[in-house]
Amino acid sequence: MSAPTSVPAAETSIKPTDLRGILKYIPRFRDQIFVVALDGAVIADDNLTNLLVDIAVLRSLTIKVVLVHGISQQLAELSTLREIPITNADGTGVTDRPTLDLAVRASSRVSHLVLEGLTQNGLKCAITNAIRALPVGIIRGVDQQFTGRVDRIDKDTLHHLIAADIVPIIQPIGFAPNGHTLRINSDLLAIEVAEALDATKVIYLTNQDGLRINGELRRDIAVDTLRKTLDSVPESVAPTARSKALHAVKAIESGIPRVHLVDGRVYDSLLNEVFSSEGVGTLIYGNDYQQVRKATRSDVRFIHSLTRSAVKREELLHRTQQAIEKNIDQFYVFEVDENIVACVTLQFYPDRPELAELGSLYVMPFHHKRGVGRKMVEFAALRAKELGAKYLLALSTQNPGFFTNVCGFDESDKSALPAERLKTYEASGRNAKVLVRAL
Numbered sequence: 001m002s003a004p005t006s007v008p009a010a011e012t013s014i015k016p017t018d019l020r021g022i023l024k025y026i027p028r029f030r031d032q033i034f035v036v037a038l039d040g041a042v043i044a045d046d047n048l049t050n051l052l053v054d055i056a057v058l059r060s061l062t063i064k065v066v067l068v069h070g071i072s073q074q075l076a077e078l079s080t081l082r083e084i085p086i087t088n089a090d091g092t093g094v095t096d097r098p099t100l101d102l103a104v105r106a107s108s109r110v111s112h113l114v115l116e117g118l119t120q121n122g123l124k125c126a127i128t129n130a131i132r133a134l135p136v137g138i139i140r141g142v143d144q145q146f147t148g149r150v151d152r153i154d155k156d157t158l159h160h161l162i163a164a165d166i167v168p169i170i171q172p173i174g175f176a177p178n179g180h181t182l183r184i185n186s187d188l189l190a191i192e193v194a195e196a197l198d199a200t201k202v203i204y205l206t207n208q209d210g211l212r213i214n215g216e217l218r219r220d221i222a223v224d225t226l227r228k229t230l231d232s233v234p235e236s237v238a239p240t241a242r243s244k245a246l247h248a249v250k251a252i253e254s255g256i257p258r259v260h261l262v263d264g265r266v267y268d269s270l271l272n273e274v275f276s277s278e279g280v281g282t283l284i285y286g287n288d289y290q291q292v293r294k295a296t297r298s299d300v301r302f303i304h305s306l307t308r309s310a311v312k313r314e315e316l317l318h319r320t321q322q323a324i325e326k327n328i329d330q331f332y333v334f335e336v337d338e339n340i341v342a343c344v345t346l347q348f349y350p351d352r353p354e355l356a357e358l359g360s361l362y363v364m365p366f367h368h369k370r371g372v373g374r375k376m377v378e379f380a381a382l383r384a385k386e387l388g389a390k391y392l393l394a395l396s397t398q399n400p401g402f403f404t405n406v407c408g409f410d411e412s413d414k415s416a417l418p419a420e421r422l423k424t425y426e427a428s429g430r431n432a433k434v435l436v437r438a439l
């Protein structure tokens with residue numbers, strides 16, 4: 001075991017009151033399959049015990065978990081201990097016979113550790129031989145020997161186990177049609193398993209805090225951006241995360257909606273990543289992940305609490321839950337990973353059909369400066385135009401500069417307001433700036 005790297009529980013632990021927050025995820029995640037890929041380095045960390053408890057929590061919330069594990073660290077350690085040189089530690093490149101033999105030993109040991117930990121948490125689990133593999137063969141003239149690629153995954157076996165409430169544990173080892181053993185890279189294997197089982201998430205638990213591009217930790221990144229970065233400037237992605245980044249792109253392109261990279265050494269990181277809109281690692285998402293949609297009645301309470309702090313700071317006009325509900329047709333929300341992080345309203349005035357008013361624009365602070373506010377304004381502008389408006393109005397007390405500098409509005413005055421709106425404007429006493437944009 002390595003030196004403890006876990007963050008003290010008090011700093012990150014989920015409070016009982018957070019259960020309310022977690023509860024909203026349960027209907028969404030019910031019976032979905034998550035493939036959790038544990039790096040060898042995470043298995044060697046003191047936080048493994050906590051991670052396995054977290055996996056038990058996911059199971060108790062009816063999330064179906066399949067575990068894939070790596071062995072790089074253990075294989076490298078075994079090689080040093082026995083003074084047997086290995087041709088690679090991660091299952092890419094050539095795997096010669098001695099490396100394969102050590103890999104099988106390391107893998108048995110790691111699987112056993114996981115099996116033991118899950119058993120201690122009251123979970124049923126099973127190590128499987130569900131991975132059929134073929135030798136990678138000769139690449140650029142070099143025989144890769146015992147390095148394998150996935151040929152077929154025995155989905156039926158895995159589904160049977162899952163249905164029987166048994167967590168499958170998948171080793172980075174496959175079996176060729178002749179029964180011979182081959183070594184497979186576990187990053188790749190996790191993706192292949194997720195694809196075969198139609199999983200909704202792959203969660204890579206690694207010994208890094210997430211994906212760093214040019215040294216900067218990314219909390220979320222669209223697959224298109226990541227693909228372009230990997231194609232044009234691969235060296236900007238930290239080498240330690242490049243394999244996972246490449247596999248994440250492949251996974252999302254083949255239909256898995258989300259891939260997470262999470263530091264498995266940090267206490268509660270898995271639960272915090274799954275059960276919070278902000279996450280603690282890096283989320284790599286498909287194009288359909290961020291979106292604006294019309295709000296529904298079930299969003300009322302959330303919109304009310306979302307905007308409450310801005311109302312307190314007088315950035316937004318106060319609206320009761322009842323008022324939000326009454327006007328819910330005017331609201332649009334922006335979702336990140338199916339969580340509402342921003343809202344905006346669009347209102348029309350019967351006596352001034354050429355005008356539409358944008359209001360209640362609010363972006364959660366965590367998501368500021370990522371273009372969400374601008375997107376919401378652009379969306380409102382497009383929608384207003386579609387519905388026949390020629391001008392978009394906005395009133396702002398504290399952020400008029402956002403509308404004028406960033407969103408193409410001009411400052412106007414209250415004479416631009418429809419008669420009905422002028423009355424409420426004057427009655428409010430807020431003296432907000434009146435901003436107008438031609439559509």
Ligand SMILES: CC(C)(COP(=O)(O)OP(=O)(O)OC[C@H]1O[C@@H](n2cnc3c(N)ncnc32)[C@H](O)[C@@H]1OP(=O)(O)O)[C@@H](O)C(=O)NCCC(=O)NCCS
Pocket residue numbers: 310315316358359360361362363364367368369370371372373374375394395396397398399400401402405406
């Ligand atoms: C104003 C608000 C919607 C901006 O949301 P956002 O998602 O951070 O905006 P974007 O990421 O699209 O744009 C950020 C850009 O706007 C600029 N910006 C934000 N507020 C600004 C202001 N008051 N004056 C000038 N520029 C501003 C930022 O500096 C940033 O510029 P950059 O692109 O050069 O980095 C957000 O801060 C918010 O919700 N504020 C509280 C509610 C509010 O005031 N709503 C408006 C009244 S209806």
